[in-house]
Amino acid sequence: MQNRHPDQDVVVIGGGFYGAVIAVYLARQRGLKRVVLVEREPQLMTRASYNNQARVHNGFHYPRSFTTAYRSRVNLPRFVRDWPEAVKTDLTKLYAIARRNSKCTARQFERFCRNIGAEIQVADPGLHALFDPRLIEEVFLVEEYAFDSTKLAAWAERELSESGVQIRYQTRVTAISRSTDAALNVTVQRRDGILEQLSSRYVFNCSYSGLNQLTGDFPGVSTGLKQEITEMALMQMPPALDDLGVTVMDGPFFSMMPFPARGLHTLSHVRYTPHLHWNDQQGLDPYQKLSQYDRVSRVDRMIRDVGRYIPAMLDARYVESLFEIKTVLVKNESDDGRPILFEKHAELPGCYSVLGGKIDNVYDVLEKLDSEEFPTSQPGNSQEQ
Structure with missing residues (x-):
């Protein structure tokens, strides 16, 4: 196994809607320059982000979960504002x-x-x-309303490219481990089966159903x-x-x-x-x-x-x-609530796991990220591209 890749600021695991939005946010809003998005499929947003009911919720679905319902009410107009080309309102x-x-x-x-x-x-x-x-x-x-996931995927490809985010398709993350230099070692497997290591300051595990399928020092989510x-x-x-x-x-x-x-x-x-x-x-x-x-x-x-x-x-x-x-x-399960899962792994500083229950919850994740500190530089490490 060869470590031929330069150090990264962030590795985002999963090219669904959440992974794409988080990668764009970290590159654009937080100034992290070297961001890599790893996606096991040949395209973005082809799994859970596509294979769902394509509903932009407005709260009505959750009469037994006030918090989920209320957050949907708050988030729907924001979603329509931010992705108008992808939202079908004429229904x-x-x-x-x-x-x-x-x-x-x-x-x-x-x-x-x-x-x-x-x-x-x-x-x-x-x-x-x-x-x-x-x-x-x-x-x-x-x-x-309903959303068109193919239009969201087109937005993601465009924004990731303009933000300088590198996308590695048909590549799967298999393990996350501690490194002696306070970075995180991310083991990836390419389509041809070859294993490589990426060294990163931060890792965001946005692999949805695959959240707990990483080995190494990754502890799994506590929820x-x-x-x-x-x-x-x-x-x-x-x-x-x-x-x-x-x-x-x-x-x-x-x-x-x-x-x-x-x-x-x-x-x-x-x-x-x-x-x-x-x-x-x-x-x-x-x-x-x-x-x-x-x-x-x-x-x-x-x-x-x-x-x-x-x-x-x-x-x-x-x-x-x-x-x-x-x-x-x-x-x-009992109240049908759909809160986000946002976990910082104390055993692996710099490693986060994120799970969203529905697409408009992405704003709840961004609010969590707003409160996190992501220094854009570290001693002896130039951030210039």
Whole structure:
């Protein structure tokens, strides 16, 4: 193994949305000149940043987690301001409350929305007519958007290039170890299998489901993680449901949202979207588990159940399914909260692990980073390029 690379200021592990935003932030806002982004895929944002419901949340999804809901309300306008070209705002978004087995009533949902400062209104009769009134108590018109992950990826490529961030594609970080000179040694494996070492002052582990799959002196995150293999069905909607987003809650819980990257809709269902789950642990690679999983779609069951509530859904055409690993904090399973995970590893000074539950949470990470100190120079080490 040869250490042929010059020392780095920062190595960011993972080329998803969070990794890209953090790398740009450290280079632009914090003045760190030598930033390397390591991504195991041949392109940015092709895994969890793409294989999801593409929703920019506005809080409505989380009636049992005030903090998550409120942070979404704060972050949505910022996200629209910062990435306007990637946000689809020309859609009609509905939240419908089920009559039976819902964990909140229509009145409770209205009160929750007032508490977080989210405007809603009762949908007009034409939109009500899409639902079976025997199963739906009330339908609300809300403001919520979708994002195009391919446009976010294009933004990331452009910004990373202009910020001087080096991207190493098809490269996987395997270990992080202490160094005698107070730096961190990052072992990377190239596509051809050759191992190399990068020496860096800081490391940001933004590998999402792979957070705990590093060896060396990396201790793993202290917060318990749950891994799920999930199925997101891509659908061609009938005219009655085109440019419409619907979430039915909050016991019978399913959503269909525009998926701008493909001009289709996603369909997810609380019962059928999760296929398999386990508690995360080192040595149990979730990506390997996904690659070996027999991806038998459950879309027929999704459509059959959703069609009871929204009859027009029975005319939708199934295109394909996106299977991916979803990672959540074990402690938030009961309330559906989606806080960020931001850990500084005391055993490895300069090493951080970051996990976001949804895309607008990125501002919570940036606020954490604002309070961290990242000196832009150190004795005897010029920062000039």
